Structure formats: C-alpha cells, structure tokens
Amino acid sequence: MIAGNTYWQNESHSTTGINIDKHAFNTMKVNTNIIHTKVNFDHGRYLSLLISDIHFDNPKCRRDILKNHLETAVERGAKIRINGDFFCIMQGKYDKRASKDQLRPEHVGPNYFDLVVDEAIEWFTPFAHHIEWISYGNHETSVMKRNEIDVLKRFVDGINAKTGSSIKLGGYGGWECFSVTKGGHSSKFNLKYMHGFGGGGPVTKGTIQHSRMQTMVNNADVLWMGHVHELYIMASVKESAHFGKSLHIRHNVSWDIRTPTYKDEFIDGSHGWHIERGAPPKIIGGIWMDMGWKRIQRGGDDVVVSDFVFSPCVGYI
Numbered sequence: 001m002i003a004g005n006t007y008w009q010n011e012s013h014s015t016t017g018i019n020i021d022k023h024a025f026n027t028m029k030v031n032t033n034i035i036h037t038k039v040n041f042d043h044g045r046y047l048s049l050l051i052s053d054i055h056f057d058n059p060k061c062r063r064d065i066l067k068n069h070l071e072t073a074v075e076r077g078a079k080i081r082i083n084g085d086f087f088c089i090m091q092g093k094y095d096k097r098a099s100k101d102q103l104r105p106e107h108v109g110p111n112y113f114d115l116v117v118d119e120a121i122e123w124f125t126p127f128a129h130h131i132e133w134i135s136y137g138n139h140e141t142s143v144m145k146r147n148e149i150d151v152l153k154r155f156v157d158g159i160n161a162k163t164g165s166s167i168k169l170g171g172y173g174g175w176e177c178f179s180v181t182k183g184g185h186s187s188k189f190n191l192k193y194m195h196g197f198g199g200g201g202p203v204t205k206g207t208i209q210h211s212r213m214q215t216m217v218n219n220a221d222v223l224w225m226g227h228v229h230e231l232y233i234m235a236s237v238k239e240s241a242h243f244g245k246s247l248h249i250r251h252n253v254s255w256d257i258r259t260p261t262y263k264d265e266f267i268d269g270s271h272g273w274h275i276e277r278g279a280p281p282k283i284i285g286g287i288w289m290d291m292g293w294k295r296i297q298r299g300g301d302d303v304v305v306s307d308f309v310f311s312p313c314v315g316y317i
C-alpha cells in the first residue's frame, strides 16, 4: 500500500466557473477528452477502482475474478473507471488475428459484434450505475479500422439506455479533472489517462513509457496507463519554486499508475502464442485509488495537500 502527497496552493475555486455542488459526487463529460468530476470530501474519502484490459469477450478473461472485484467495489461504495481494451473482439471476419479457439460459444453467430456487445450489456448491468467512464484501447480502435463499427460506443449507449446509467465514453487518451471541496475550501487535481502504446519490456515493464509521457504531460497528479498488462505504482517528482510568504521550493508528485489485465494468457504455461514468445504470467486485477486531501503549512503558506492511497486489487491464480 502506497500513500503520498501532491501539493497544491489552496485556491478558492476552479477556473471552470462551474459551481461545486456540495454533498455530491458528480461527473460530467465536458468534451471528447475532458471529464469534469466534482467531489465533496466533507463526508469522507473518494474511492475508485481503476481497471483496464478486461478483454471481456476473450475466453481467457477471468470473469470470476472480475466479478469479485466489481462486487467488492460496489460493497465499498467505490466508483469504477475503465481505461481501454474493455473488449478483445478479434474474431471478426476481416481480422487476420481471428482464431476459432478464441471464440466463446455464446458469440458464435452471423452477427458476432452484436452478440459480444449485447452479452456485455447484460453482464455489466448490475454494475452500470457504479461505472463513471470507459475509454478506448487498441482493440476497440482496431475493430473500428477493420470493420467500421464502434463497439465501445454501442456498449455505452446500450447499457445507459437499458439501465438509466450515465457512463461517459472517453478517448484513447484524455483527462479527468476533479474539482474538490472540503470544509468550505476548494481545490482541484487532474488525472491524465492514456490506454498505452508499445510493448512493456520483460524487465522494465513499461515504466520507460511513463517516463516518456512525463516529458509530454504537465500538471497531472495521476498519470494512468494500461495496455502492457503490468501493475506498478511509482512516483515522478519535480521541483518548483514558489513565491508566497517566503520564496520556497516544493516537490510536486505525479503518480505513475499502470493497471494490468483480467486476461490470463499464460494459464499453465504449456502452449499458445503467449508461451511461444516467452511471455510471463501476468497479475490479474486493477488498482484501488483512494483519494483524500488535507491542509498543511509550506513555506509559510496555507497549502492544500492531496492524500492519495493506491493499492493493488488482484486475484491470484
């Protein structure tokens, strides 16, 4: 379990000009790649389950573990955020990666894409009101390129219509900007999500890509990626100089978060594409993001400090 602080100067309000609705967790989509979430911390901390790379329709998706984690999220009052590759969906007619042993029996039919999407809507219905947003991964965009169909949008539109939920559809990358209030004070922080790119690397596990992203992204309190089916929680720290009651240096923390997968490709290590290329077993699950904040003195200034706790949410095989 890892706890840490990111430092903000206390501010009276966000720059958006949107009034903060007290006593509410409220999320709305501002445009294609920005989601604005208002959180009031007067009544406690704000817990999220961050997951990615579910590959829900793949026979190797550990739906038993996924179900357990989603039910735990509901029990804990957590919100669920999903960062790409919700679907695997590689068995279409024009997909050269298609393989019959990768097809679940319930997805066999002339309307393959419809069957996958409709089954996902039914399966996720009990969790629909707990999901804040879902964004694209390379598996969804690949299907769009090959087949001219947006399966993720069909899923989101379908489950929202069925359940009355308001799941937002993100981009391949984007931002979730939080306006937060507590005890009459307000501040803000930013989560940058990006599904991911490239391979993870057997030793570095994708941490180099986070370092690259940190050179391109500014002002992200959390930088979240998936895609390479690894799990890590690291901190990138940069210094900055502040005028205030005294000139002083602050250490600004950006959390580098990588969520793994729910697809177990290794199984018993005996055979398959994953084994022949020398790929290792992967951890199954996601990461809990437990958000809180507090006020401290820094350099003579009254400063709002984030108090984040990240912890693995994993199922063991």
Ligand SMILES: [Fe+2]
Pocket: 053, 084, 085, 137, 138, 139, 195, 196, 226, 227, 228
């Ligand atoms: Fe991916």
